[in-house]
Amino acid sequence: MGEExxxxxxxxxxxxxxxxxxxxSTGLGSVAAHLYRGEMERTVEWRSRLDTTTNWAxxxxxxxxxxxxxxxVSHAVILAGAIMGTVFLFIEARRFRDYDIWRSxxxxxxxxxxxxxxxxxxxxxxxxxxxxxxxxxxxxSPKIGYRGxxxxxxxxxxxxxxxxxxxxxxxxxxxxxxDEPFLESAGLPGVSGxxxxxxxxxxxxxxxxxxxxxxxxxxxxSGEAEHGDLE
Numbered sequence: 001m002g003e004e005x006x007x008x009x010x011x012x013x014x015x016x017x018x019x020x021x022x023x024x025s026t027g028l029g030s031v032a033a034h035l036y037r038g039e040m041e042r043t044v045e046w047r048s049r050l051d052t053t054t055n056w057a058x059x060x061x062x063x064x065x066x067x068x069x070x071x072x073v074s075h076a077v078i079l080a081g082a083i084m085g086t087v088f089l090f091i092e093a094r095r096f097r098d099y100d101i102w103r104s105x106x107x108x109x110x111x112x113x114x115x116x117x118x119x120x121x122x123x124x125x126x127x128x129x130x131x132x133x134x135x136x137x138x139x140x141s142p143k144i145g146y147r148g149x150x151x152x153x154x155x156x157x158x159x160x161x162x163x164x165x166x167x168x169x170x171x172x173x174x175x176x177x178x179d180e181p182f183l184e185s186a187g188l189p190g191v192s193g194x195x196x197x198x199x200x201x202x203x204x205x206x207x208x209x210x211x212x213x214x215x216x217x218x219x220x221x222s223g224e225a226e227h228g229d230l231e
Contacts, residue, residue: 032109032113035109036106036109036113036114039102039105039106039109040106042102043099043102043103043106046095046098046099046102046103047099047103049095049099050092050095050096050099053088053091053092053095054088054092054157056088057084057085057088057089057092057157057158057161058161060081060084060085060088061081061082061084061085061161061164061165064077064078064080064081064084065078065081065164065165065168068081068168068172069168069172072176074188075169075172075173075176075186076188078165078168078169078172079169079200081165082162082165082166082169082203085158085161085162085165086158088158089150089153089154089158090150092153092157092158093146093149093150093152093153094146094149096144096149096152096153097142097144097145097146097149098142100142100143100144100149101136101140101141101142101143104136104143105133105136108126108129108132108133109133111124111125111126111129112124112125112126112129112130147210147214148213148214148215150210151210151211151212151213151214152213154207154210154211155211155213158207159207159208159211162204162207166200166204169200173185173186181193182197183197
């Protein structure tokens with residue numbers, strides 16, 4: 001038996017298979033099309049799950065705030081709305097990590113396969129894209145950490161929502177007890193207003209700190225390992 005030739009996915013003639021799809025009549029184009037279609041369907045499915053979580057969060061938090069202003073209702077109800085929003089945030093961060101797996105694969109194919117097939121003169125975006133994609137299929141893993149996903153969804157969706165809830169809470173405390181000092185009105189049965197305000201302040205400061213991105217991917221910057229901007 002002859003010596004088997006080694007396959008090097010990083011070699012120029014191997015990594016630019018987009019050119020082969022155009023220049024030669026092979027079954028590779030059909031396989032790649034079916035692969036891309038499947039990955040895109042998964043991406044859309046997980047994106048829909050993200051949107052569903054966001055829609056539920058907006059609906060529940062808006063309903064809670066509206067109920068708090070419907071009558072003589074304690075402002076603690078609005079704080080409960082902020083807690084519910086945090087629960088949805090944790091769920092959405094977990095779903096975003098799964099979504100990013102499929103989104104990253106789609107971007108790899110778009111940047112290095114289809115873009116190269118349409119205009120081979122520009123070359124490819126990532127020299128090791130075939131090896132990276134092969135490894136991802138062999139051992140799938142999230143491309144972004146939980147903290148990064150949490151930070152991203154917090155900045156994009158939940159921090160504005162939480163800020164709206166905070167404004168509603170402050171207005172409720174002030175409007176329903178205009179003749180009392182704010183710290184006194186913010187109190188709850190068995191809990192002083194100072195404790196409540198301090199707890200709320202710590203909660204929101206923590207959210208702001210967690211919203212700060214710690215990497216280029218979390219900031220939405222393109223890079224060799226990120227495969228395009230986050231959505």
